[in-house]
Amino acid sequence: MAMQVGDDAWCDVVKTGAVKMLGAALDERVVKGLAFHANSLMLWNGKVNLTSITDPLQVAEKHVLDALAVTPFLPKAGRVLDVGTGGGFPGIAMALMRPDLDVVMVDSVHKKTVFVREVIRGLRLERAQALHARVESLQKNDGCQGFSCIVSRAFTALGRFVEMGLPLLHPSGTILAMKGPEGTTESLPSCEGLEKDVFCYDLPFGGGERVIVRLRRSPYPV
Numbered sequence: 550m551a552m553q554v555g556d557d558a559w560c561d562v563v564k565t566g567a568v569k570m571l572g573a574a575l576d577e578r579v580v581k582g583l584a585f586h587a588n589s590l591m592l593w594n595g596k597v598n599l600t601s602i603t604d605p606l607q608v609a610e611k612h613v614l615d616a617l618a619v620t621p622f623l624p625k626a627g628r629v630l631d632v633g634t635g636g637g638f639p640g641i642a643m644a645l646m647r648p649d650l651d652v653v654m655v656d657s658v659h660k661k662t663v664f665v666r667e668v669i670r671g672l673r674l675e676r677a678q679a680l681h682a683r684v685e686s687l688q689k690n691d692g693c694q695g696f697s698c699i700v701s702r703a704f705t706a707l708g709r710f711v712e713m714g715l716p717l718l719h720p721s722g723t724i725l726a727m728k729g730p731e732g733t734t735e736s737l738p739s740c741e742g743l744e745k746d747v748f749c750y751d752l753p754f755g756g757g758e759r760v761i762v763r764l765r766r767s768p769y770p771v
């Protein structure tokens with residue numbers, strides 16, 4: 550029988566891919582959580598358009614494993630914001646890998662945040678939450694500033710993401726933009742004073758190259 554999203558064969562693909570990408574094995578708790586998320590994504594995708602990727606191997610590689618790629622860059626402590634989380638990428642993977650962090654996932658489309666809330670509830674991720682809002686409006690929202698880390702995947706141009714993120718970022722915080730290969734050449738016209746590092750990686754089963762752009766205020770406070 551062909552592999553299905555969330556079944557044992559699919560979990561084995563995720564485990565193998567995670568070792569290739571992160572150099573470490575995932576906890577069984579994390580694998581089960583990722584399988585629950587991906588399976589829920591497929592179930593909801595029939596009624597709510599969450600993703601165009603439905604092939605089980607591609608869901609594992611292009612959504613789940615790619616979302617895990619950002620987790621080694623997360624801060625030691627604090628609050629993390631995932632901007633434009635869509636179906637919960639990379640926010641759910643971050644919350645599963647780092648249950649010690651507060652993870653806030655924001656999206657401007659209500660049905661997407663309803664889905665992400667259901668996943669958070671199903672996985673009992675007590676320190677995660679999904680907000681239905683435009684990220685620009687969070688600047689006026691008490692308690693939505695001072696994030697240690699602001700992440701996005703496939704969200705918008707780097708300059709625009711940084712403009713939206715900076716007012717919400719703690720002075721010693723980090724911005725992480727998850728991008729396709731174009732991330733290596735994107736410029737930052739109006740954000741001087743930020744130190745920029747670019748990390749390139751390959752998806753583990755030949756699915757393509759990806760980039761994480763890390764931005765920190767320079768000089769980076771220690």
Ligand SMILES: C[S@@+](CC[C@H](N)C(=O)[O-])C[C@H]1O[C@@H](n2cnc3c(N)ncnc32)[C@H](O)[C@@H]1O
Pocket residue numbers: 632633634635636637638639655656657658661682683684685701702703704
């Ligand atoms: C291309 S999708 C990426 C979704 C997810 N991060 C992923 O990698 O699969 C971009 C998401 O950003 C959301 N979005 C667009 N503009 C936004 C804004 N101003 N504030 C919050 N979310 C926004 C959209 O609703 C959409 O879900």
